[in-house]
Amino acid sequence: MAELAGYAARVGRVTRLALAFALWVMQLAPLLFLGIFRKFTDASEEIRLRCLRRLEVSRLGLVMVLLKTVLSLIYFEHPDALASTGYDAQGLLGPAWAQGDVSPVARLRVIEDATETDTSVPLPQLARGAVGGA
Amino acid sequence: MGEPIPILQGRSHEGDLELDADVLVVGSGAAGSVAAKILAEAGRSVIVAEEGGYVPPEEYARFRPTEAMRRMYRDGGTTTAVGIGDTPLMSILAGRTVGGSSVLTGGVVFRIPEHILHHWSEDLGLGEYRPEMLEDAYRSVEEESHVETVPVEMQSQSTILFEQGARKRGFRLKPMQRNTRGCRGSSRCNFGCPHRAKMSVDVTYLEKARRMGTQVISDCRVERIEIQGGRAVGARGHLLRPDGRKGGKVRLRARRVILAASALSTPLLLQRSGVGRWSKAVGRNLTLHPGARVTALFDRDVSAWKGALQSAYSDAFEGEGITLNSVFAPINVLAATLPGTGAELARYTSQMRNLAAFGAMVHDEGGGRVWRLPGSDALITYRMARKDKHKLLKGIRILAETFFLAGAREVLLPIFGSKPIRSVDELRFLDDDFPARRIECMTFHPLGSARMGRDPATSVVDPTGKAHDVDDLYVLDGSIFPTSIGVNSQLPIMTLATKLAWGIRDRWSNRAVKGIAGAAQDCQDAALDEPRALGKEA
Numbered sequence: 001m002a003e004l005a006g007y008a009a010r011v012g013r014v015t016r017l018a019l020a021f022a023l024w025v026m027q028l029a030p031l032l033f034l035g036i037f038r039k040f041t042d043a044s045e046e047i048r049l050r051c052l053r054r055l056e057v058s059r060l061g062l063v064m065v066l067l068k069t070v071l072s073l074i075y076f077e078h079p080d081a082l083a084s085t086g087y088d089a090q091g092l093l094g095p096a097w098a099q100g101d102v103s104p105v106a107r108l109r110v111i112e113d114a115t116e117t118d119t120s121v122p123l124p125q126l127a128r129g130a131v132g133g134a
Numbered sequence: 135m136g137e138p139i140p141i142l143q144g145r146s147h148e149g150d151l152e153l154d155a156d157v158l159v160v161g162s163g164a165a166g167s168v169a170a171k172i173l174a175e176a177g178r179s180v181i182v183a184e185e186g187g188y189v190p191p192e193e194y195a196r197f198r199p200t201e202a203m204r205r206m207y208r209d210g211g212t213t214t215a216v217g218i219g220d221t222p223l224m225s226i227l228a229g230r231t232v233g234g235s236s237v238l239t240g241g242v243v244f245r246i247p248e249h250i251l252h253h254w255s256e257d258l259g260l261g262e263y264r265p266e267m268l269e270d271a272y273r274s275v276e277e278e279s280h281v282e283t284v285p286v287e288m289q290s291q292s293t294i295l296f297e298q299g300a301r302k303r304g305f306r307l308k309p310m311q312r313n314t315r316g317c318r319g320s321s322r323c324n325f326g327c328p329h330r331a332k333m334s335v336d337v338t339y340l341e342k343a344r345r346m347g348t349q350v351i352s353d354c355r356v357e358r359i360e361i362q363g364g365r366a367v368g369a370r371g372h373l374l375r376p377d378g379r380k381g382g383k384v385r386l387r388a389r390r391v392i393l394a395a396s397a398l399s400t401p402l403l404l405q406r407s408g409v410g411r412w413s414k415a416v417g418r419n420l421t422l423h424p425g426a427r428v429t430a431l432f433d434r435d436v437s438a439w440k441g442a443l444q445s446a447y448s449d450a451f452e453g454e455g456i457t458l459n460s461v462f463a464p465i466n467v468l469a470a471t472l473p474g475t476g477a478e479l480a481r482y483t484s485q486m487r488n489l490a491a492f493g494a495m496v497h498d499e500g501g502g503r504v505w506r507l508p509g510s511d512a513l514i515t516y517r518m519a520r521k522d523k524h525k526l527l528k529g530i531r532i533l534a535e536t537f538f539l540a541g542a543r544e545v546l547l548p549i550f551g552s553k554p555i556r557s558v559d560e561l562r563f564l565d566d567d568f569p570a571r572r573i574e575c576m577t578f579h580p581l582g583s584a585r586m587g588r589d590p591a592t593s594v595v596d597p598t599g600k601a602h603d604v605d606d607l608y609v610l611d612g613s614i615f616p617t618s619i620g621v622n623s624q625l626p627i628m629t630l631a632t633k634l635a636w637g638i639r640d641r642w643s644n645r646a647v648k649g650i651a652g653a654a655q656d657c658q659d660a661a662l663d664e665p666r667a668l669g670k671e672a
Contacts, residue, residue, distance in 0.1 A: 006204065007200060007203075007204055007210060009377070010203075010204040010205075010209075010210035010378075011209050011210040011212045012208075012209035012210075012212065012213065012511060013507075013509075013511050014209075014214075014507075014511065014513065015209055015210070015212040015213075015214070049475065049476050052475040052476070053474075053475065056473075056474075056475070056550075056551045057551035058551075061550045061551045061572070062223060062550065065470075065550055065574070068470055068475075069470040072466055072467075072469045072470035073199065073200050073203070073466045073467065073470060074200055074466070075466070075469075076465050076466035076469045076483070077198050077199065077200060077466050082465060084480075084483065084484060085465050085469070085483050085484060085486035085487075086484065086485070086486050086487040087439070087465050087486055087487075
C-alpha cells in the first residue's frame with residue numbers, strides 16, 4: 001500500500017481524479033453490474049470476481065484498465081510475483097552490481113546474470129568527439 | 135574541457151534564485167541539451183532550466199520500473215491524451231528529468247523520411263529543410279550520439295519469431311539503428327539504461343555542455359517568459375520541492391531564450407507568456423504517432439526480455455502510413471495488458487516466458503491539442519482521423535496475422551475486454567467500423583504543437599525557430615515540426631535543434647562584427663546583460 005500511495009502521489013492531477021473516480025466506480029460495481037447493494041470491498045470473492053469480469057467488457061472497461069495497470073505495475077515488482085511469471089530477473093532490474101543489498105531482486109532464486117564479474121564492471125566511458133558541421 | 139559544473143538541484147536549494155547568462159534554455163531533453171552544448175562551445179554562458187529532478191546514471195541503473203516512472207516520467211508515466219469522438223484513450227510516455235525523454239527511449243534512431251522533407255520544403259514553403267540541407271546536422275548528431283546498427287545477435291527471440299512470420303507473409307525486417315555503445319541487451323531502456331550504454335543526452339551533449347560551463351538547474355519550473363519591448367529577456371518561475379510543491383522564486387535573465395520543453399509543455403509556456411496569441415497554432419496540431427502492441431503466446435520458451443528492447447523494424451507498409459517496430463516491455467507493464475483477472479490472469483502471467491511482442495505505429499494526420507488548465511496542469515485531447523484509425527486497425531491485423539504465421543498458439547490483441555484469439559479467422563471482428571475507444575493505444579512522439587511556418591497566422595515560429603512576434607525567443611523542440619514524421623522522433627528533434635542552434639550561433643557572431651549598426655545593437659544587448667556572471671544568487 002505504501003508503494004501505491006507513493007505512486008499515486010507522483011501522478012498528475014488529472015490522473016489522480018481518474019483514479020479516484022475509478023475507485024468509486026469499483027466500489028459501486030456490485031450494484032451497477034449485479035444489482036447487489038454492497039460495496040465491492042465488502043463483497044465475497046465470488047461476487048468480486050463476477051464484478052471484475054463484467055466491468056472488463058463493459059463501457060466502463062477503462063476503469064478496470066486504469067486500476068489493473070497501476071496495481072500490476074506494483075504487484076509484479078514483488079519478487080514472489082516476479083518469480084511466479086518465470087522471469088529470471090535479467091534486464092528488468094538491471095545488473096546485479098547495480099542493485100545493492102536492498103533490492104528485491106536479491107530475493108529471487110534465479111539470477112542468471114549475477115556473476116562475480118558484474119561487480120567489477122565499470123560504467124562505459126562517455127562518447128568522444130566534437131560536434132562538426134556548419 | 136574541465137570537470138562538469140555540478141547540477142544545481144532546486145529541491146535542496148534554500149531561498150530564491152537569480153541568475154544571468156547569455157542564453158537560457160528551458161528544458162534539458164534532446165533539443166535543449168543540443169542547443170546548450172553548441173552555444174556553450176561558441177563561448178556563450180548558458181543556463182539550462184529543467185522542471186524534472188536530476189537522477190545520475192549510477193542511480194537510475196538501480197531503479198525498479200515504478201521507481202523510474204515516479205521519479206523520471208511526466209505525471210509518473212500516466213500522461214494520457216483524452217480521445218474525442220471515435221478515438222482511443224492514448225497513453226503518452228514522456229520524460230521529466232535531466233536529459234528528458236532521451237533517458238527513457240529505446241534509443242531508436244531514424245532520419246526523417248525524405249518524402250516528408252520534400253513535403254515541408256515544396257508544399258509548406260520551408261525550403262531550408264530540403265534533405266540535403268540537413269545532412270551536416272544529421273552527421274553531427276549521429277557522431278555525437280554514437281549511432282550504430284543493432285547487431286543480429288542482439289535480437290530477442292521475440293523479434294526472430296516475428297521475422298519468421300514476416301517472411302511467410304511476404305515482407306522483411308530491417309535492423310534498427312540506435313544511439314548506444316556497449317549495449318548488453320537488458321531490455322529495459324524505457325527505465326534508464328543500467329549499463330550507461332545508451333548515449334542519451336544526459337551522458338553526451340549535456341555533460342559536455344556542463345564541462346564548458348553550462349549551469350543546469352533541476353527541479354526548476356519556468357512559468358513565464360519575460361518580454362520587454364517585444365524581446366525576450368529571461369524567465370520567471372519556481373524551484374520545486376521533492377514533493378512537487380513550490381519552493382523559492384526563480385528569475386533567470388538572458389539575451390536569448392530558447393524553449394525546448396517538449397511539445398506537451400512548450401505551448402503551455404507560450405500561452406502563459408502571451409506569445410503567439412494571434413496565431414491559431416499554439417497548442418494545436420499536436421501529432422502523436424499512435425501505436426499499439428500485439429503479444430502472442432508460443433509453445434516454446436521465448437524469454438523476450440533477453441536482447442535489445444528494440445532491434446528491427448519494417449517499412450514494408452510505409453506507403454500506407456504504418457511502421458512496424460520490435461518492442462518489449464517489462465513484466466509488470468506486460469502483465470497489466472494481459473486479459474482477465476484472478477486465475478485467468480495468472481494463467482497468462484505464468485506463461486510470460488512464452489510471450490512475444492511486436493508493435494505498429496501510425497503516421498498520423500494530427501488532431502491533438504494541448505489545453506492549459508489552472509495551475510501548471512495541462513489537458514491533452516486528440517481527435518483521431520478516420521483514416522488513422524483504419525491504419526491502426528490494419529497494423530494490429532498485420533501483427534496478429536504475422537504472429538500466427540510464425541506459429542503462435544494464441545494472439546492477445548490490444549483490445550480492451552477482448553479474449554485471446556486462436557486463428558486468423560477470429561480477426562474478422564476487427565473491421566474498419568470497430569470502435570476506436572476499445573483499442574489500447576500508446577504513443578511516444580508528441581510533435582507539432584507550436585509549429586513553424588512562414589505565416590504568423592498559422593504558425594508560431596519562423597523557419598529559424600524564432601517566435602514570429604517576439605525577438606530573441608526561439609523554440610527548438612519537437613513542437614515546431616509542421617507535420618508528423620512517421621518515425622521515432624529523437625534523432626529528428628536533435629537534428630533540427632542542431633541546425634537551428636548553429637543558426638543562432640552564427641547570426642549572433644555575425645551581428646557582433648557587422649559595424650556600427652551591429653555595435654549599437656550590441657550596446658543594447660549589453661545593457662540587458664549586466665551582470666554577466668553566472669552564480670549571482672539572491
